Amino acid sequence: MSTRPLHAVASLTDDLRAWLPAQRWFAAKGRELSSVRVERATLLSGGDPALLHAVIEVDDGERYQLLIGVRDELTDQLHASFIGKLGESFAYEATQDPELMAVLLDLLAHGSDEGGLRWEREPGVEVVTGLRARPVGVEQSNTSVVFGYHYIFKLFRRPVPGKNRDVELHRALFRAGSKQVAEPVAVVEDGGEGAVLGFAQRYFADAVEGWAMATASVRDLLAEGDLHAGEVGGDFAAEAGRLGTAVAQVHADLAAQLGAETVGADRIGGAVDQMHGRLDAVLAEVPALAEHEPMLRAAFDAVRGLAEGVEVQHVHGDLHLGQVLRTTTGWVLIDFEGEPASRPDERLLMRSPLRDVAGMLRSFDYAALHLLAGDDADTQADHQRLTRAAEWADRNRSAFCAGYAAVGVGDPRAQTVLLRAFELDKAVYEVAYEHRNRPDWVGIPLAAIRRAG
Numbered sequence: 365m366s367t368r369p370l371h372a373v374a375s376l377t378d379d380l381r382a383w384l385p386a387q388r389w390f391a392a393k394g395r396e397l398s399s400v401r402v403e404r405a406t407l408l409s410g411g412d413p414a415l416l417h418a419v420i421e422v423d424d425g426e427r428y429q430l431l432i433g434v435r436d437e438l439t440d441q442l443h444a445s446f447i448g449k450l451g452e453s454f455a456y457e458a459t460q461d462p463e464l465m466a467v468l469l470d471l472l473a474h475g476s477d478e479g480g481l482r483w484e485r486e487p488g489v490e491v492v493t494g495l496r497a498r499p500v501g502v503e504q505s506n507t508s509v510v511f512g513y514h515y516i517f518k519l520f521r522r523p524v525p526g527k528n529r530d531v532e533l534h535r536a537l538f539r540a541g542s543k544q545v546a547e548p549v550a551v552v553e554d555g556g557e558g559a560v561l562g563f564a565q566r567y568f569a570d571a572v573e574g575w576a577m578a579t580a581s582v583r584d585l586l587a588e589g590d591l592h593a594g595e596v597g598g599d600f601a602a603e604a605g606r607l608g609t610a611v612a613q614v615h616a617d618l619a620a621q622l623g624a625e626t627v628g629a630d631r632i633g634g635a636v637d638q639m640h641g642r643l644d645a646v647l648a649e650v651p652a653l654a655e656h657e658p659m660l661r662a663a664f665d666a667v668r669g670l671a672e673g674v675e676v677q678h679v680h681g682d683l684h685l686g687q688v689l690r691t692t693t694g695w696v697l698i699d700f701e702g703e704p705a706s707r708p709d710e711r712l713l714m715r716s717p718l719r720d721v722a723g724m725l726r727s728f729d730y731a732a733l734h735l736l737a738g739d740d741a742d743t744q745a746d747h748q749r750l751t752r753a754a755e756w757a758d759r760n761r762s763a764f765c766a767g768y769a770a771v772g773v774g775d776p777r778a779q780t781v782l783l784r785a786f787e788l789d790k791a792v793y794e795v796a797y798e799h800r801n802r803p804d805w806v807g808i809p810l811a812a813i814r815r816a817g
């Protein structure tokens with residue numbers, strides 16, 4: 365490999381143009397790239413294998429972060445991660461290489477401030493090294509690696525200068541003694557612009573995702589045919605209630621640590637304008653939404669009349685059943701980056717906690733209906749399954765709200781105008797998300813919008 369990292373990565377630009385669009389975390393998926401420019405590259409560890417860090421810019425101006433491994437010979441396990449040849453050597457996605465991830469764990473444990481990258485443990489935390497590394501297999505917006513049963517490290521694929529919401533909110537909650545988040549362990553920062561490049565936190569080895577639990581419950585129900593959601597073994601309502609309580613506790617801790625305020629007509633109007641703006645954009649992309657436009661606009665405009673103002677604070681911002689984990693001791697929330705579609709500066713704003721509630725309520729609807737995506741309500745058997753699934757969603761949505769209200773930070777069910785607008789706004793977002801990423805599922809948010817009419 366060339367001893368000049370920038371030169372080495374720059375010689376891969378043609379290969380990167382072909383490789384990037386296939387990556388789940390790459391935002392411009394499915395589109396041909398005309399240019400890839402290497403902004404900087406740093407050698408983190410030499411030898412064979414070598415580890416390079418690079419920041420690249422693609423033709424839409426988006427910046428991405430890469431960890432590139434270089435080996436004289438590619439092992440079978442790394443074939444799928446191949447990016448391109450560097451002279452006689454092979455360049456590949458380094459997060460898939462346990463040997464190189466051990467180097468990364470050493471950097472996190474011992475700290476370093478070289479080549480413009482700062483690796484730093486959180487105060488008072490010791491990091492164990494020599495743990496086996498494995499990449500997280502799920503489809504994600506970033507890339508995560510698990511070390512033993514101890515840590516999970518997230519590489520932010522699109523680092524943003526300034527404060528990182530995921531890290532800051534984890535720190536604030538952990539300071540508050542919250543049991544609903546993982547302990548922050550270490551961060552990697554770009555010494556120049558101060559962007560957080562990576563974040564290690566405590567790994568919950570005993571955890572299962574809320575989405576997996578909820579959909580298992582729906583499967584149980586559908587297998588029974590005749591029984592109601594409350595009568596089957598896999599009933600989820602008690603868990604949904606505990607989840608509501610956990611979310612309310614997180615909201616209470618965030619408000620206590622970082623403040624809350626009541627906003628009046630100006631800010632409310634701005635938020636309503638944003639909902640209309642999103643609808644404009646999605647209508648242009650998905651014509652099937654047009655028949656619901658008057659109802660949606662009326663639901664958003666109803667928020668303007670909330671004379672008593674709206675309480676805002678820092679919230680999760682992208683809450684759904686895939687962002688919560690059930691451990692053996694309770695529910696935890698992960699990934700506080702905020703809504704993927706919002707600009708980084710927008711994500712830092714305080715928002716109504718009902719946004720999170722609405723996100724979770726939408727998620728119960730998804731969990732109930734995704735298995736029935738192809739069902740036809742006109743046939744008797746499918747009608748029965750759809751009715752049962754709808755009952756499941758109602759039951760768990762109510763249990764979630766009751767669990768939330770029990771904490772004393774407010775009852776979402778008492779704020780019907782706001783909750784309805786936020787749920788519909790989220791559903792509009794989901795229509796665009798599904799249209800772009802999972803067209804078979806676009807019927808789920810569309811059906812929810814139709815039912816609200």
Ligand SMILES: Nc1ncnc2c1ncn2[C@@H]1O[C@H](COP(=O)(O)OP(=O)(O)O)[C@@H](O)[C@H]1O
Pocket residue numbers: 500502504505506507508516518546565566567568569571573686687689698699701
């Ligand atoms: N502290 C943790 N303990 C156990 N698993 C975790 C933890 N944090 C994240 N995960 C797992 O990693 C996956 C991706 O994490 P997430 O922070 O949502 O990344 P992304 O920003 O890429 O979506 C989650 O869906 C979850 O399964």
Ligand SMILES: O=P(O)(O)O[C@H]1O[C@H](CO)[C@@H](O[C@H]2O[C@H](CO)[C@@H](O)[C@H](O)[C@H]2O)[C@H](O)[C@H]1O
Pocket residue numbers: 504505575682684685686704723726727728730731794797
């Ligand atoms: O987790 P991300 O931050 O990447 O969020 C995006 O992807 C989610 C899908 O993984 C998407 O969530 C939608 O589908 C979920 C089921 O897969 C469902 O539970 C959510 O309620 C629904 O919104 C999310 O909208 C998108 O931003």
